[in-house]
Amino acid sequence: MERHDYAQGVKTASRQLVSVMKHLFRNMLLVSAVAGLLGACAAPQGAFPVDLLSAEIETRQGPGAAELSEPTRVIVLGTGTPIPDARRAGASIAIIHKGEAYLFDVGAGSIRNATVARYKYDIPSLYPSQICCVFITHMHSDHTLDFPELAYTLWWRRRAGLLSWGPTGMVRMVRGLTEMMGPDTDVRTRGSQPLPNPTGNVVTVIEIEEGIVFKKDDLVVEAFKVNHGNIKPAFGYKITTADKSIVISGDTAYSETLAEKAKGVDLLFHEVISELGLMKNSPFWQNYHKNVHTTSIDVGRIASKAQPKKLVLYHGLYYGTPEASVIDEVKSVFEGEVILANDLDVF
Numbered sequence: 299m300e301r302h303d304y305a306q307g308v309k310t311a312s313r314q315l316v317s318v319m320k321h322l323f324r325n326m327l328l329v330s331a332v333a334g335l336l337g338a339c340a341a342p343q344g345a346f347p348v349d350l351l352s353a354e355i356e357t358r359q360g361p362g363a364a365e366l367s368e369p370t371r372v373i374v375l376g377t378g379t380p381i382p383d384a385r386r387a388g389a390s391i392a393i394i395h396k397g398e399a400y401l402f403d404v405g406a407g408s409i410r411n412a413t414v415a416r417y418k419y420d421i422p423s424l425y426p427s428q429i430c431c432v433f434i435t436h437m438h439s440d441h442t443l444d445f446p447e448l449a450y451t452l453w454w455r456r457r458a459g460l461l462s463w464g465p466t467g468m469v470r471m472v473r474g475l476t477e478m479m480g481p482d483t484d485v486r487t488r489g490s491q492p493l494p495n496p497t498g499n500v501v502t503v504i505e506i507e508e509g510i511v512f513k514k515d516d517l518v519v520e521a522f523k524v525n526h527g528n529i530k531p532a533f534g535y536k537i538t539t540a541d542k543s544i545v546i547s548g549d550t551a552y553s554e555t556l557a558e559k560a561k562g563v564d565l566l567f568h569e570v571i572s573e574l575g576l577m578k579n580s581p582f583w584q585n586y587h588k589n590v591h592t593t594s595i596d597v598g599r600i601a602s603k604a605q606p607k608k609l610v611l612y613h614g615l616y617y618g619t620p621e622a623s624v625i626d627e628v629k630s631v632f633e634g635e636v637i638l639a640n641d642l643d644v645f
């Protein structure tokens with residue numbers, strides 16, 4: 299009797315367990331379907347893993363051995379313009395070299411993308427409080443708005459305060475930022491919060507002239523003047539390492555200097571304004587844009603002179619023309635490889 303009851307009990311328990319498992323399985327399918335749907339809606343550009351850990355503090359003290367031996371990588375953190383865009387953060391390109399991340403411009407949303415890229419591609423140096431260095435092309439806000447985000451995100455955990463380079467105006471911006479964040483610094487410094495690095499918020503700023511502005515191991519960063527109308531100075535950057543050469547235009551109208559600096563580089567990142575899109579603007583705006591930005595046809599002319607291995611378009615202004623048409627516009631002049639960059643692209 300006891301045995302029978304026991305067996306019966308096991309049978310009932312098993313049936314209940316199977317039923318619970320079926321229920322759980324159905325719910326899991328439902329949850330993953332909903333997560334998939336949400337993922338598809340929220341991140342149309344793809345593969346954003348949903349099984350990431352929640353917020354974690356990156357405490358690495360410096361580049362690991364594996365990072366030191368990796369080839370140079372370029373991660374596109376933002377391809378947008380001043381016009382808010384749900385799919386594109388403000389302009390920013392990260393170069394990962396020997397376990398350090400060097401950012402070129404920090405438009406709005408780019409530091410959020412740095413966190414995404416840190417996990418998507420397993421690049422610890424892209425965790426915001428691990429990013430050592432930033433180079434600014436010019437002082438337009440669509441290239442600087444995430445400077446505060448970069449300098450002050452988890453600043454008390456920074457290995458060292460942010461190092462920054464850029465044109466005249468940088469010192470004023472950093473002075474203002476320090477003032478703006480004063481209340482935060484005060485309450486954290488004078489309160490009960492432990493501060494592993496009490497000076498992690500101190501930003502080092504160097505206002506540059508054209509020429510070589512930074513060297514570390516085989517990495518060389520050279521700034522050169524570009525033609526961004528009356529926004530002066532505005533710099534482009536050439537970055538050379540043992541295995542890659544990269545030119546970043548920043549914002550510029552047609553520039554012979556840039557074509558010269560970009561001769562034969564592996565990657566030329568160039569801003570672009572659609573020739574067809576531009577025609578939809580008033581004569582006033584057409585004239586303004588022609589003086590400060592490069593039309594698709596002129597980007598093609600520059601690439602034909604420079605012959606980069608890859609021409610990567612970013613910071614695109616389209617004014618209602620389909621984005622992809624800008625590639626055809628450039629290709630009508632330049633026969634080489636042309637890519638229209640999206641946020642989080644890797645080269």
Ligand SMILES: [Zn+2]
Binds near residue numbers: 613
């Ligand atoms: Zn811009």
Ligand SMILES: [Zn+2]
Binds near residue numbers: 529
């Ligand atoms: Zn600009």
